[in-house]
Structures are given as structure tokens and as C-alpha cells.
Amino acid sequence: MSKWEENVRKVVPYTPGEQPKDQNVIKLNTNENPYPPSPFVMMKVNEMKDDILRKYPDPTADMLIESLADYYKIDKSSVFAGVGSDDVLGMIFMTFFKGELPILFPDVTYSFYPVWADLMDIKYETVPLNDKFEINIEDYIKPNGGIVIANPNAPTGILLEKDKIIKLLDNNKDSIVVIDEAYIDFSPEGSSCLDLISKYDNLIVVRTFSKSRNLAGLRLGYAMADPKIIKYLNDVKFSYNSYTLNTFTILAGTAAISDDAYFRKCNEKIIATRERFSEKIKELGFTVLPSDTNFVFASHKEKAASDIFQYLKNKGIFVRYFNLPGIDNYLRISIGLDEEMDKLLEELNTFLTQD
Amino acid sequence: MSKWEENVRKVVPYTPGEQPKDQNVIKLNTNENPYPPSPFVMMKVNEMKDDILRKYPDPTADMLIESLADYYKIDKSSVFAGVGSDDVLGMIFMTFFKGELPILFPDVTYSFYPVWADLMDIKYETVPLNDKFEINIEDYIKPNGGIVIANPNAPTGILLEKDKIIKLLDNNKDSIVVIDEAYIDFSPEGSSCLDLISKYDNLIVVRTFSKSRNLAGLRLGYAMADPKIIKYLNDVKFSYNSYTLNTFTILAGTAAISDDAYFRKCNEKIIATRERFSEKIKELGFTVLPSDTNFVFASHKEKAASDIFQYLKNKGIFVRYFNLPGIDNYLRISIGLDEEMDKLLEELNTFLTQD
Numbered sequence: 001m002s003k004w005e006e007n008v009r010k011v012v013p014y015t016p017g018e019q020p021k022d023q024n025v026i027k028l029n030t031n032e033n034p035y036p037p038s039p040f041v042m043m044k045v046n047e048m049k050d051d052i053l054r055k056y057p058d059p060t061a062d063m064l065i066e067s068l069a070d071y072y073k074i075d076k077s078s079v080f081a082g083v084g085s086d087d088v089l090g091m092i093f094m095t096f097f098k099g100e101l102p103i104l105f106p107d108v109t110y111s112f113y114p115v116w117a118d119l120m121d122i123k124y125e126t127v128p129l130n131d132k133f134e135i136n137i138e139d140y141i142k143p144n145g146g147i148v149i150a151n152p153n154a155p156t157g158i159l160l161e162k163d164k165i166i167k168l169l170d171n172n173k174d175s176i177v178v179i180d181e182a183y184i185d186f187s188p189e190g191s192s193c194l195d196l197i198s199k200y201d202n203l204i205v206v207r208t209f210s211k212s213r214n215l216a217g218l219r220l221g222y223a224m225a226d227p228k229i230i231k232y233l234n235d236v237k238f239s240y241n242s243y244t245l246n247t248f249t250i251l252a253g254t255a256a257i258s259d260d261a262y263f264r265k266c267n268e269k270i271i272a273t274r275e276r277f278s279e280k281i282k283e284l285g286f287t288v289l290p291s292d293t294n295f296v297f298a299s300h301k302e303k304a305a306s307d308i309f310q311y312l313k314n315k316g317i318f319v320r321y322f323n324l325p326g327i328d329n330y331l332r333i334s335i336g337l338d339e340e341m342d343k344l345l346e347e348l349n350t351f352l353t354q355d
Numbered sequence: 356m357s358k359w360e361e362n363v364r365k366v367v368p369y370t371p372g373e374q375p376k377d378q379n380v381i382k383l384n385t386n387e388n389p390y391p392p393s394p395f396v397m398m399k400v401n402e403m404k405d406d407i408l409r410k411y412p413d414p415t416a417d418m419l420i421e422s423l424a425d426y427y428k429i430d431k432s433s434v435f436a437g438v439g440s441d442d443v444l445g446m447i448f449m450t451f452f453k454g455e456l457p458i459l460f461p462d463v464t465y466s467f468y469p470v471w472a473d474l475m476d477i478k479y480e481t482v483p484l485n486d487k488f489e490i491n492i493e494d495y496i497k498p499n500g501g502i503v504i505a506n507p508n509a510p511t512g513i514l515l516e517k518d519k520i521i522k523l524l525d526n527n528k529d530s531i532v533v534i535d536e537a538y539i540d541f542s543p544e545g546s547s548c549l550d551l552i553s554k555y556d557n558l559i560v561v562r563t564f565s566k567s568r569n570l571a572g573l574r575l576g577y578a579m580a581d582p583k584i585i586k587y588l589n590d591v592k593f594s595y596n597s598y599t600l601n602t603f604t605i606l607a608g609t610a611a612i613s614d615d616a617y618f619r620k621c622n623e624k625i626i627a628t629r630e631r632f633s634e635k636i637k638e639l640g641f642t643v644l645p646s647d648t649n650f651v652f653a654s655h656k657e658k659a660a661s662d663i664f665q666y667l668k669n670k671g672i673f674v675r676y677f678n679l680p681g682i683d684n685y686l687r688i689s690i691g692l693d694e695e696m697d698k699l700l701e702e703l704n705t706f707l708t709q710d
Binding site: 016019046050201216236 | 358361362364366367369371372374385390392394400401412413439441442445449451452454471529531556565569571572574583589590591595596597598599601603
């Protein structure tokens with residue numbers, strides 16, 4: 001080993017879901033939207049003059065920030081954007097979690113949270129879900145260095161009622177509370193905590209364009225919070241990279257936000273497919289957790305999840321399997337097109353009845 | 356002050372060059388390329404099917420990494436890419452500078468280096484340039500936690516001879532040496548340290564698409580080094596954000612690399628303009644440091660740089676002025692189109708002869 005290796009930050013990286021290069025697979029493993037982005041997106045990109053690319057993008061991504069602020073009827077000083085919600089969450093961890101007390105998040109949740117904490121030497125404590133895979137908010141009301149809750153949670157898909165989050169906020173004023181709403185657009189209206197940012201100056205709501213905006217390929221996420229929070233975040237962002245969002249991202253993101261009708265139509269279709277699919281796999285002997293997202297988390301009464309996962313993969317259908325304690329008999333299945341879900345149901349039926 | 360603010364990472368962010376929204380200004384302040392990107396870039400982007408954007412990009416950006424590896428005739432395990440060379444350098448600081456000894460870089464150089472060090476609590480020591488604004492390599496041969504040298508240096512534009520870097524590498528095996536070659540494509544052939552990465556496993560060469568590839572708007576940079584270094588970098592990258600490069604960036608970057616003739620032609624034109632412009636402003640009474648970049652660093656014998664800066668700005672010509680000790684009577688002027696430089700010369704002439 002060379003001497004310089006002694007000073008290397010050694011980490012165990014997050015493993016993203018597989019991105020198979022074969023275009024013919026049915027890809028239900030990374031919660032992408034089955035519908036293409038709004039037609040406005042490519043229209044705006046194609047209108048772009050190539051000369052604009054020789055110049056740096058607007059470091060404050062003003063056009064995009066303004067369109068988000070207008071859309072959500074908040075001030076633009078309350079909006080921060082980054083390279084996917086991963087970049088936004090990473091920046092939040094870096095900016096706000098410098099305290100001595102551990103930060104808290106569920107033991108079963110987005111598996112990037114502990115990775116960021118490890119990367120940045122942040123102490124953390126995981127809080128167990130209850131036996132129905134639900135978050136018990138009372139468990140978080142104790143001294144802490146920050147709280148991170150995905151709502152709805154992943155990979156469970158379960159939504160935490162807003163009054164419980166209000167209770168948490170009322171009892172937790174001294175540390176930052178992050179509500180990661182990556183999937184909230186697939187939940188009933190009124191579930192979001194966004195309207196609470198004007199009341200609680202320690203609340204950060206995080207969103208992404210990867211799921212409900214059909215733009216996982218764009219890498220665009222954002223946070224909304226009290227302007228004081230956004231200022232601290234921007235200071236850290238401008239201390240790391242002045243221009244995180246490229247010209248394409250700013251244009252395409254703004255275009256996507258402008259097409260609200262398309263956004264609502266796609267989400268409605270996905271919710272309808274989710275409900276139909278959930279009923280159908282229950283009939284095949286699956287237990288399905290109640291989902292308010294664009295995926296379902298399901299376990300079969302008799303067959304091992306790992307075996308189903310492997311069988312489906314061989315058939316060209318990718319779902320997500322986490323070999324982790326407590327959830328290693330579950331599959332996370334993204335909601336695709338109706339015909340993709342039908343094909344999946346067909347293969348499941350074949351597998352389950354084959355012997 | 357709320358209690359949660361006690362645990363905030365408080366930093367003094369880097370200030371990027373102004374990005375005026377008025378499209379009619381002559382913009383010579385951020386070292387952008389005056390020529391648009393290769394026509395292949397928009398062609399490839401326009402060929403893109405919108406369905407691809409609903410999916411996550413390839414987290415390893417394989418197509419781009421392979422095209423860079425092929426172009427430079429190195430193995431793809433020696434290439435790392437990020438959101439501009441800022442992201443790449445930020446990741447390098449985060450990954451390799453965990454030691455007790457201070458890292459070293461010049462006192463006059465890219466002003467992001469101390470910002471990253473501060474953000475990540477890295478000890479650093481700045482090493483003064485000599486009175487000709489040159490790096491004296493002997494000053495770096497001492498115990499250190501890492502060395503970062505921009506070559507050619509910015510904002511001076513001065514190239515350090517390769518044999519001096521070899522001398523440094525021969526005498527510095529125990530820490531990482533970063534050579535930031537953002538401007539090397541405007542230097543004489545043979546100036547780059549790239550061929551040394553196979554000999555020195557602690558050397559990292561960093562490059563960007565923002566200058567010589569005409570793509571500042573894309574945010575794409577890369578590092579080339581021993582595969583062991585790239586592995587450590589990727590581990591940290593995958594612990595922060597699995598997908599930093601979006602689908603546009605991967606496509607457009609690959610297309611730009613494929614058009615070598617265009618790349619060479621633009622660079623030759625810029626070098627010719629630089630030489631012509633340097634002679635002309637010398638005639639106007641400027642001292643011009645020898646530049647091997649796409650900018651010149653110049654000081655006038657009689658007029659204060661800050662006054663010239665302000666005068667030009669009022670005339671719609673943006674150059675860069677750093678109000679920093681030792682260089683506060685210099686202007687950094689990016690090389691634009693010939694007609695832009697002529698207009699600048701004309702305004703300078705008017706200003707200098709006005710009283």
C-alpha cells in the first residue's frame with residue numbers, strides 16, 4: 001500500500017438499482033415513471049441555440065427557481081435546486097448535521113441516508129418501524145441532531161399522516177427536520193408538508209423530478225424551506241460547485257413544471273394502475289403494504305422473494321430486491337404501464353403455479 | 356438565532372464571475388470559448404428520443420468514459436467524470452486530503468482551492484509565487500498532505516515546465532499531486548502531465564469541457580489517474596450521488612470528443628487571437644504575462660486596473676478583476692472572437708487617451 005492511501009476517505013458506497021443496457025427488459029426496479037416527459041421538454045431543448053452551451057449556465061438557475069416558486073406559490077428565496085434530490089439531500093446533510101447528538105431516521109428507509117452520514121462523519125441512530133412497517137412518531141421525540149423522514153417512506157410505500165408530522169414539529173424545534181417527499185405526488189392531496197414551511201423554520205421539504213415529473217434522466221431535485229435555511233444551503237453549495245445544474249436541466253425542468261395537465265394525467269394513470277395491480281397480486285397470494293407511491297412493496301405467503309426476483313429477472317422483468325434484515329422477503333415493484341404490469345402478473349402466475 | 360443554527364456549517368462561498376443576463380455584452384470574464392460547440396453536439400442531442408429521459412442515466416456514464424479513454428489512449432479504469440472540473444476537484448479534496456499535514460497550493464491560483472479546503476476542514480498552506488508570478492517547484496518539496504497545482508496557472512496564465520513537475524513527483528511519493536489542466540489545450544503540445552499517470556500512482560490530472568471543448572453550459576469535467584485512485588474517487592462519488600451526469604451531458608460530451616478536427620481548429624484560432632491581442636495591448640502600455648491559456652493577465656503602467664474594469668463594464672465589455680493582494684492591479688481578459696478583441700482594444704485606446 002502506498003503511503004498516500006493512509007489519508008484516503010474510505011467508504012462503503014450506495015448501490016443503485018441495476019440499469020440494464022438491454023432496452024427490451026421490463027424495468028420496474030428504480031421507480032422511474034413509465035410515461036415519457038411532457039412534450040414541452042424536448043420542444044424547449046430543441047429550440048435551444050447551440051451558442052448558449054459555450055457559456056456557463058446561470059449559477060442561480062433563476063428561471064427554474066422562479067418557475068418552482070410560482071408553481072408552489074412560495075417565494076423564490078424558499079427554493080433550492082440540485083443534481084437530483086440525492087445532491088440536495090447530500091448538501092442538507094453536509095450543511096445542517098454538524099451537531100454532537102445523533103441524527104435520527106427509520107431503520108427501514110431510503111438506504112442512502114446512512115451512506116451520507118458515514119461519508120460525512122455524522123453520528124446517526126436508526127429508529128425501528130413498528131410491526132406494520134409504520135413510523136411511530138413518538139420514537140423521534142427525544143434529543144437529536146436532526147431528523148430525516150421519507151414520506152411516503154421507501155421502500156415500504158406507507159404514508160405518514162400529516163398531523164403526526166405536525167406533532168413532531170411542535171415537539172422538535174431545536175434541530176432540522178427533513179421530510180423527503182420524493183413520492184408525495186402519488187399520495188392523496190393534502191398529504192404534503194409543504195404548507196408548513198412558513199410556520200416551522202427548521203423544516204425542509206425535499207422533492208425530485210425523477211418520479212412524478214418523468215425526468216429521472218435529467219437529475220433534478222429541489223428543497224423548499226424558510227429562506228434562512230435556503231441561504232445556508234446555498235452558501236455550502238457555492239462552496240462546492242458554483243454551477244451544479246447545466247443549461248439543459250434548467251430549460252427542461254422549467255418546461256416540465258409548465259405542463260401541469262400532463263403531470264396530473266400521468267400521475268392519475270399511475271395511481272389507477274397501482275390500485276388495480278395491488279388487487280391482482282393479492283389474489284395471487286401476496287401481502288401488499290398500503291402504497292401512496294409509484295411502487296408497491298409485496299411479500300408472498302409461500303415463495304421466497306429472492307426466488308421470485310431471480311425468476312422474473314430471467315424472464316426480462318427487473319424488480320428490486322433488498323437483501324436486508326426485516327425486508328428480505330419483500331419485493332419493491334415499480335408501477336409501469338398497464339401492459340407491463342399485466343405481463344408481470346402473467347409471469348408471476350406461471351411461477352406460482354408451476355409445481 | 357434558532358438553536359438549530361448552532362450546528363450549521365458556516366462557510367464563505369466562492370464567487371463565480373458575473374453572468375450578465377444582457378445578451379449584448381462582450382463577455383470576456385469567465386474564460387468561456389468564443390466558438391459554439393461542435394455541430395455534432397446538438398445533432399446528437401436532437402436525435403435523442405424523449406423516452407430516454409424518463410429513465411435514470413447510466414450511473415457509470417460508460418459511453419463517455421470509454422470515449423475519453425479511447426481518445427487519450429488510456430484504460431477506462433483510469434478515467435473519472437463529474438459535474439464540471441469543480442465537482443471533480445471537490446471530490447478529490449474530499450477523498451484524498453484527510454491527513455494531518457497541510458495541503459499546499461500557490462497563493463495566487465484558482466480561488467476555489469481554499470474554499471474547498473475550508474468547506475471540508477482540510478488544513479492548507481499557500482506557497483507564494485515568485486516576483487515573476489511563477490511557481491517555484493522547490494518550495495513544494497517538503498512534508499505535505501497533498502499538492503494542487505493549476506498548470507497553466509490561473510489567473511496568471513503561466514505554464515510550468517513539465518520537467519519541473521517530474522522533479523516534484525520524483526521527490527513527493529507520499530501524498531497526492533493534483534495537476535489541474537483546465538487550460539492545457541491552449542498550451543504547446545507536450546506540456547501535459549497526462550502521460551505521467553502510468554508512472555506515478557499518486558498523480559491526478561484534471562481537465563474540463565468548459566474551455567477548450569466549448570461546453571461551459573454542459574458542466575462536465577474529468578480526472579485521469581492510476582486505476583486505484585479512480586476507484587477511491589468512485590467510492591466517494593457513489594456515496595454522495597449515484598448519478599451525477601445527466602443523459603444530455605453523457606451524449607453531448609461524447610459527441611464533442613468525437614469531433615477532434617473542430618476542437619483543434621477552434622484552439623488554433625484562439626491561440627492566434629491571443630498572440631495578436633497580447634502584442635496590441637503591449638503597444639497600449641500594458642504589461643502582459645506570458646499566457647499559454649485562453650486568457651491574458653495584464654496590468655497597465657499608469658491606469659488602475661479597477662478603473663479600467665469599471666470603464667469597460669460601462670461600455671458593455673466584461674473582463675475579470677480580482678480585488679486581492681498582489682494582483683489587484685491586473686485584469687484577466689478572456690480571449691474572444693477577433694472582432695470582440697478589436698472592440699476591446701478600441702475602447703481601451705479611447706480610455707487611455709481620453710485625458
